[in-house]
Amino acid sequence: MSAFRKTWLFTLRHRTGLIVWLLALVLASIPLVLRNPYTLNNLNLIGLYVIAVLGLNLFTGYAGQISLGHAGFFGLGAYGSAVLTATYGWPPWPTMLLVALAVAVVALIIGMPTLRLHGHYLAMATLGFNYVVHIILVQWDEVTGGPSGLSGIPALSVLGLSIDTDMKFYYLVWTFALVALTLCLNLVRSGVGRGLAALAQDEVAAATFGVNVKRDKIRVFVLSACFASVAGSLYAHYFSFVNPDTFSIFKSLDLVIMVVVGGLGSIWGTLFGVSFITMLPHWLEFLETYYDIIHGLILVVILLFLPQGFVTGLADLIRINLARRRLRNAGSRRLEEDMVDAGATRRP
Amino acid sequence: MANSTPPLIQVSNLTKHFGGLPALDRVSLTAARGQVTALIGPNGAGKTTLINCLTGVLSPDRGEILFDGRDLSGLPPHEITRLGIARTFQNLRLFPRLSVLDNVLTGLTIQAGSSMLEALLRTPGLRHRERRLRLTALEALDTFGLVDKADLPAGTLPYGDKKRVEMARAFVSNPVLTLLDEPVAGLNSEETGQIAALIRQMRLYGKSMILVEHDMDLVMSVSDHVVVLDGGKRIAAGPPEEVRRNPLVLEAYLGRMSVTA
Numbered sequence: 373m374s375a376f377r378k379t380w381l382f383t384l385r386h387r388t389g390l391i392v393w394l395l396a397l398v399l400a401s402i403p404l405v406l407r408n409p410y411t412l413n414n415l416n417l418i419g420l421y422v423i424a425v426l427g428l429n430l431f432t433g434y435a436g437q438i439s440l441g442h443a444g445f446f447g448l449g450a451y452g453s454a455v456l457t458a459t460y461g462w463p464p465w466p467t468m469l470l471v472a473l474a475v476a477v478v479a480l481i482i483g484m485p486t487l488r489l490h491g492h493y494l495a496m497a498t499l500g501f502n503y504v505v506h507i508i509l510v511q512w513d514e515v516t517g518g519p520s521g522l523s524g525i526p527a528l529s530v531l532g533l534s535i536d537t538d539m540k541f542y543y544l545v546w547t548f549a550l551v552a553l554t555l556c557l558n559l560v561r562s563g564v565g566r567g568l569a570a571l572a573q574d575e576v577a578a579a580t581f582g583v584n585v586k587r588d589k590i591r592v593f594v595l596s597a598c599f600a601s602v603a604g605s606l607y608a609h610y611f612s613f614v615n616p617d618t619f620s621i622f623k624s625l626d627l628v629i630m631v632v633v634g635g636l637g638s639i640w641g642t643l644f645g646v647s648f649i650t651m652l653p654h655w656l657e658f659l660e661t662y663y664d665i666i667h668g669l670i671l672v673v674i675l676l677f678l679p680q681g682f683v684t685g686l687a688d689l690i691r692i693n694l695a696r697r698r699l700r701n702a703g704s705r706r707l708e709e710d711m712v713d714a715g716a717t718r719r720p
Numbered sequence: 721m722a723n724s725t726p727p728l729i730q731v732s733n734l735t736k737h738f739g740g741l742p743a744l745d746r747v748s749l750t751a752a753r754g755q756v757t758a759l760i761g762p763n764g765a766g767k768t769t770l771i772n773c774l775t776g777v778l779s780p781d782r783g784e785i786l787f788d789g790r791d792l793s794g795l796p797p798h799e800i801t802r803l804g805i806a807r808t809f810q811n812l813r814l815f816p817r818l819s820v821l822d823n824v825l826t827g828l829t830i831q832a833g834s835s836m837l838e839a840l841l842r843t844p845g846l847r848h849r850e851r852r853l854r855l856t857a858l859e860a861l862d863t864f865g866l867v868d869k870a871d872l873p874a875g876t877l878p879y880g881d882k883k884r885v886e887m888a889r890a891f892v893s894n895p896v897l898t899l900l901d902e903p904v905a906g907l908n909s910e911e912t913g914q915i916a917a918l919i920r921q922m923r924l925y926g927k928s929m930i931l932v933e934h935d936m937d938l939v940m941s942v943s944d945h946v947v948v949l950d951g952g953k954r955i956a957a958g959p960p961e962e963v964r965r966n967p968l969v970l971e972a973y974l975g976r977m978s979v980t981a
């Protein structure tokens with residue numbers, strides 16, 4: 373086998389990892405060029421939402437289940453960290469982990485009864501959950517600070533370095549986002565991930581081939597809630613201030629819209645969906661009053677014309693055309709490539 | 721039929737009602753190891769219902785199903801498949817947005833493992849296993865003449881190809897027993913011939929199959945044993961030639977519909 377072919381196969385086999393590293397490189401160099409705090413602040417916000425929306429995309433995009441309450445998990449993460457570190461002086465990192473575990477338990481309690489049922493029980497239950505969380509954040513003011521929020525949340529620190537500037541937080545949050553991205557890319561390229569995609573399309577067929585439908589739905593729901601929780605904790609430490617309105621059901625809808633714009637089930641698309649929806653209000657400042665209407669319109673238009681979401685819809689078209697072309701041109705080169713890749717020889 | 725070894729499948733008095741109407745009424749049958757057992761009968765006879773009970777998609781009201789001596793009652797589908805039972809669906813149930821290759825890979829869900837942590841971390845063990853499974857799946861696609869279409873979403877394939885993807889997905893895990901629910905329905909005679917050849921090939925490999933079919937030529941040419949259902953009841957069972965001449969069977973078919981063969 374020629375050296376060129378070896379390199380080609382290596383690139384092919386590790387393409388996903390290589391793209392992630394490339395992205396990391398690009399992201400790492402952005403602050404060297406763009407130093408103004410406004411841009412960094414936006415990029416930080418995007419990083420935070422990417423973490424939460426990646427989890428939601430696994431649940432909604434891949435597994436095909438609807439959650440209208442992810443801002444609730446995001447809020448529990450943020451307020452959990454805020455209250456425990458600011459009011460009680462707990463150390464931030466262990467608190468973040470503990471809060472995520474607690475949120476996992478909450479997600480389990482919501483998911484266990486509702487994910488067993490067909491239909492829109494989960495959508496209703498998660499909406500209700502988010503509503504309740506919001507009310508608690510507003511009403512329980514001796515702990516949460518009520519409608520005016522809670523301030524004085526300490527900054528995170530890494531190895532003694534306090535993460536107290538936009539730039540430092542940028543590197544922290546995007547490290548988290550890239551780790552989350554990698555975990556998601558790993559999951560969808562495994563049997564578990566295929567099982568999620570399968571159950572989204574046909575639960576009976578998925579179960580027939582060994583997918584434990586109920587268990588897998590619950591597992592991915594809990595996982596996505598944990599992602600949202602960690603994003604919330606990071607949010608609290610970044611802004612050092614939290615306020616209930618950031619975690620209302622409207623924020624949950626925004627998260628769903630980000631998933632849809634990015635594309636149902638498209639991990640890469642998530643980056644686009646989050647960036648687009650986060651930046652939209654900045655581009656359309658003059659339309660501020662109609663912000664919610666515009667969001668709604670985007671959702672409706674995309675669902676009407678590209679039901680799989682914007683990026684996935686386009687990517688599917690490209691994928692199908694590539695596969696068709698390969699079918700016309702290349703015979704069964706694919707099988708040979710995979711066999712070489714797997715170290716096997718072709719059967720006679 | 722030689723009865724020295726216990727049958728692979730032993731169904732006794734299986735009963736299933738839908739809203740008071742019996743779809744299966746005290747059905748008993750056996751399927752032997754390494755053989756093709758055909759399950760025939762007019763439309764609505766209860767054939768698919770029986771397959772659904774065997775795979776845990778439906779739970780029977782009464783009766784017992786023993787697979788290799790083991791009682792299947794109460795087991796959910798994802799546990800039953802673990803024992804080595806795979807199936808195809810009469811009304812195609814592929815995953816339309818997954819690629820053909822991924823569809824076939826879902827037939828290897830058990831082999832792929834179910835640890836979420838391992839999947840999230842993509843451990844070297846998992847990586848290696850995934851590569852092996854892809855190869856297995858591609859070989860199955862090769863057997864069923866689909867390897868060139870591996871990357872197309874299954875939903876974009878023509879009907880005949882979809883039928884073969886169903887077969888590839890069922891056989892890829894090398895199951896002990898495969899349940900084929902009307903594998904040639906809607907296919908032309910050439911495609912039917914291909915599927916017949918594949919069934920014979922699998923039979924030669926020693927695979928056990930239960931074949932639900934209306935195509936009598938196919939049934940007569942590939943099966944070792946035929947069970948006839950009508951209106952949820954078993955009305956006959958035996959070797960193909962014997963069943964073909966059975967007056968009860970002729971009546972069941974002629975009385976209700978014109979025989980196709």
Ligand SMILES: Nc1ncnc2c1ncn2[C@@H]1O[C@H](COP(=O)(O)OP(=O)(O)OP(=O)(O)O)[C@@H](O)[C@H]1O
Pocket residue numbers: 738742743761762763764765766767768769770810
């Ligand atoms: N899920 C269901 N709910 C209600 N009735 C059902 C259901 N599934 C099957 N039936 C009924 O049970 C009877 C047996 O149906 P089944 O699908 O098992 O027949 P079949 O032998 O597979 O017929 P065909 O050759 O048309 O596929 C039919 O009368 C059918 O209408």
Ligand SMILES: [Mg+2]
Pocket residue numbers: 767768769810901
């Ligand atoms: Mg049927």
